[in-house]
Amino acid sequence: MSLNRENNILWEATESFNNGSEMARFIDWLKSEKQLIFNDYESLWQWSVDSNDQFWLSLWEFYEVIYEGVIEQVVTTDSMPGANWFTGTILNYAEHIFRNAADTRPALIYSDEAGEIHEMSWRELKSKVATLQHFLLKEGVQEGDRVAAFLCNTPEATIAMLATVSIGAVWSMCSPDFGTHSVLDRFNQIEPTVLIATTGYSYNGRNYNKSEAVTEIAQQLPSLKHLLLTGQDNTIAPQSFSIPVSVWEEVVNTEHDCVLHFKRVPFSSPLWVLYSSGTTGIPKAITQSHGGILLEHFKFLGLHGNVQPGDRYFWYSTTGWVMWNILQSSMLLGATAVLYEGSVSYPSMSKLWDLAESVQLTTFGVSASYIHSCMKKGISPKETHDLSSLKCIGSTGSVLSLSGAQWIYEHVKKDVWLASVSGGTDICSGFVAGNPMLPVYANALQCKALGCGLYAYDENGIPVMNEQGEMVITKPMPSMPIYFWGEKDGKRYHESYFDTYPGVWRHGDNIIIYENGSVEITGRSDATLNRMGVRIGTSEIYQSVEKNPEIKDSLVVNIELENGGFYMPLFVVLNDKSALTEDLKTKIKKALRSEYSPRHVPDEIIEVKEIPYTLSGKKMEIPVKRILKGDAIDKVSSRDAMKNPDSLIVFQQLHNKDHQ
Structure with a gap:
């Protein structure tokens, strides 16, 4: 059954919102610079898949990627796995973050359960990143070395990530609420040389001392050469270790005269390692590249998320969820990244709406389960909060119900753009995305993402429309994993995505693609x-x-x-x-x-x-x-x-x- 446009539309962009969007700007740029004319989104999407090398090169030019070298090939092959992108070029992800530095807006805004709002200027962020960069280099961290972190969603995590990748080292992080063995299952795969860890955190009004966990983790990482501690619950004795132990406040929070520089590395060099859930075995160490993440996040946050300079971008996440990484990339587009550490419901379910009002968020990203919880609690933010700055509400993590979507328009803001997205840690992005130029339909996500050859396959591997099928991707994307860290033969990588349909990525979701281009996620195919x-x-x-x-x-x-x-x-x-x-x-x-x-x-x-x-x-x-x-x-x-x-x-x- 196809969706009826008149009866199922929850939101449509105004003419000014449409014309002022990044997507509209990109379409106009393609017309003026490439003489490519697209009269609707479906034709733009089809071109982006059929001519994926032209699309990704256009995105590279549109967002003015900083690089050295000569682009030998945009993509070496259309087959998967094995595609290499932008061969012959070197670049750095962090360099693109800092080109947006401005005195007129903060780089970061941070809050927690205590409710205080803290701002960090670009000047302060740059100084702290430069200081930590200097420390890492002094400790012998080189391009390709791994820096592991056991940190909360605080500015320290952002600083540490940027300092790591700025020198071409590889970043990886676990949230402090992970169990010790879960952390070791992850970090032992990548053999980090430095561990940056917090000794405590607060959640739901309760303090948690993690000194014992940090000690055990550090002692069971044979590759470790240095431990850097932050947090106020430190009961760790440095003599417990055979490696040097430093304190964040002494290393980073003191005055230093360090100059930040960027090590440009090949496009496909590893940027960070993320992990699968690991519920039934050792988690997959999903490794993504500098250039792949850079381009994908320009597309996903810029074109599909409509993130623009001066925006205040928030997505509730722990540091163990891929949305933390995506949140950091909002700074690629000149936005201020808004961080929150703590429970969404302490001391009340209105906590995040308080944050939205206080810092004048433009994008408010949460899980679908949070929206459902607000709905069931009977709260009505539009009656209690000034949300006039809010342009977009993002939703992901699980399927947002029709009643949840209707609650947003009835109880949050009647003219807000609801951008539900679905993707995964595997690509650190969305396969199905929002679109500031398209309507929001009931029970469906707005569109297939650009550059993503997304189809629904029936049981015979034939694409179907308007009926449930297996979600597949038929063309490579730059942010697909370059490999699973430490895997020599690629066997587990191949088994994870390409065993069912040779050369075609099977993600594990069931979907319905409707004639109007919207997409419904109906659940995990293995469930x-x-x-x-x-x-x-x-x-x-x-x-x-x-x-x-x-x-x-x-x-x-x-x-x-x-x-x-x-x-x-x-x-x-x-x-x-x-x-x-x-x-x-x-x-x-x-x-x-x-x-x-x-x-x-x-x-x-x-x-x-x-x-x-x-x-x-x-x-x-x-x-x-x-x-x-x-x-x-x-x-x-x-x-x-x-x-x-x-x-x-x-x-x-x-x-x-x-x-x-």
Whole structure:
């Protein structure tokens, strides 16, 4: 079924918003500089995929990339994996951040649960980055060496990242809420020479001392040559180590007369290492390049995010989520990056809306689950906050329901642009993106991203429209991983993306691409509910179930039985003072039947205290399914890769009860 334009539009750009967008500026530039004329977005997208070398070269020129050398080839091949980009050039990601330095606007704005707002000028940021750069060079850190960080979402993390990549070293970070073994599983793969770590953090009104964890991590990294500590909870004794230990306040927060410089490196040199969730094994050490991230973030944040000089860009994230990296790149476009460290709901769910008003955010990025939580709490920010500066609300992390989108327009701002995006750590960007020139439709994301050959494949590998299919990408993109760090033969890289369709990237999502160009994400393909031959996206069930005020969260799996039958239980977490009555069960089932189909109706509805999540905020449907089929908890998950590892115990108990 195709979406009806008249009945499903939630927002349309005004003429001035459209014409003033970065996307419109790029289209005008293509016309004047390249004599390329595009009358609609779909034709622009098709060109960007069919002529991807011309598209990425045009983006390079449009954003005036600083480089040395001669572009030998924009891309060496259209096949995947194995494409090399902009061969013959050298550049530096951090250099492009600092070319936007200006006395008229801060580089960073930072806040936390205490509520105080701190600004850091470009002058101060440059000075601190130069000082830390000098320290790293003095300690022998060279191009290609790894610097690991165990830091919160504070200016220290931004300073450390920029100092690292400015000299061509490779950045990698874990959030302090990660378990010790989870951190070691990641950092031991990359063999860092320097560890920059905080000894404590605050969350939800509580202080956490991480000195013991930092000590254990540092002692179990054989490659480590220096430890740099920050934080006020330091109980670490330097004599505990055979390597030098320094203190951030003495190294960086003192007056130095250092000059910041940039080491230009080949386009495909590693910039940073990100990690997959690692719920069932060693996390993938996803390595992305200087040039690939630079170009992709110019496109994703500039053209699709409409980030412009002077904007104040915020996306709520921990340092363990890819959105932290994307947030830093807002400075590539001349925006001020707004950082927040702490809980979204302490001391109240209005905390982030307070921040939006206080610092006059232009982009307010959060997870879909946060929007749903605000909706269920019954808050109405437009009644309590001045959000006149807000141009865009971004949403990602999970599928935003129709009721969540409607809540934004009814209770936040009626003329705000809702830019829901979907992508992943794998490319540090979005495959499906916002577009300041296109309408926002109900239950759909606005468009396929430029330069992304995105299609929905049926079970025979044939592209389909207006029906659910496997999300694939048919052309290489510059920010795709250059490799998984430490992998010699590329076997795991190939297995992760190219095993199903040779030469075609399979991401693991189910999608519907509509005739109007919008895209619906229906859930993870490996968690698809294949019931009696009909494939059901889990997001459809969650949207229906979680709009009930009694339901706080939910998870559904479908188990194939030996007799050829199916068992589909729905697990729900109830809000305070709610009970799972027969009336509520009937209401849930009736809604699923009427809104979707009889196959969407679960066989059983079971109350649990919490839904299991990965550290990156993904529901753990597959591990739950495997536990219910008899696998042990430690076989299907790693405790240190989960937000709430004890949440799996109830599913083990349910399996044991059924098999007594």
